[in-house]
Amino acid sequence: MSKTTRATQALDKAGIAYEVCSYAYDPDADKVGMQAAEALGVAPGMVLKTLMVLADGKPACVVVPSDREVSMKKLAAALAAKSAQMMKPADAERLTGFVVGGISPFGQKRAVPTLMEEGALGQPQVFLNGGQRGLQVKLSPADALKALGAKAAAVVA
Template sequence: MARASKTAGPTTAATVALTKADVAFTPHAYHHDDAATDFGDEAARALGIDPARVFKTLLVDTDAGLAVAVVAVASMLDVKAVAAAVGAKRAAMADKAVAERKTGYVVGGISPFGQKTRLTTVLDDEALAHDTIFVSGGRRGFDLEIVPADLVRLTGAVVAQIRRG
């Protein structure tokens, strides 16, 4: 995996963090439709990738604090499973404004890398079934292809089943 490709995108806090940590990634830029609201599905379609390999980054508000949940766009997030993975009893999706303020990214472009505030990260165990996965690169219309083990190592992620079903 390289640090540049024909579809190279912008420099973001995520790409800076990965480069600084010497983690290999491949950037994939695509045209973002401003009318789109299902950002992960948009990325999968635009890049011609199986949605099971494209992962969304969501913030969950637990009674133990905020947590970052990374789950395939083809799956539904189980917030109770996220709570259990971080040792909390209750959880709900974080408010959009809180998610943007804590991560430094806009919703639809939240990356698990380079966030303003380091939060506990939980990666769905399904990610480990793939050689590489795609996560947001820190902007709408920009994804990063990365080895799941590198995501775990760099973020210190807990790996657990956090998808429903």
């Protein structure tokens, strides 16, 4: 497994300190983020999942703790949209340049508005996908927010 991906290159370019953590990815896992937390031996709230969504038909990215669900109503409001829905996996792969299970919010092919669940900012460290299945990057949530140019918002149900 390569430890250098577009995601890690984006973090390097932004001058953000991070640690690369790999784990045995289970393609049959019901919830990838929860499986990553278990494999890494950390609380599920520390592992943030990257979801690609459409807000009024426009792409956006939302990063939330793996043990929480996004409220589409809250997400739409945070993006000043009337409605929001999950993006189809094939569309998410095409837009980001990453495969499902390995979609990172960092280093996506096309920059889109990004939100991070504000509750995640209370964690000392968070894990986000590093750009491939079985690869996570560990960093401070404030650094993740900065690197993403994201907005913190209450978007979980």
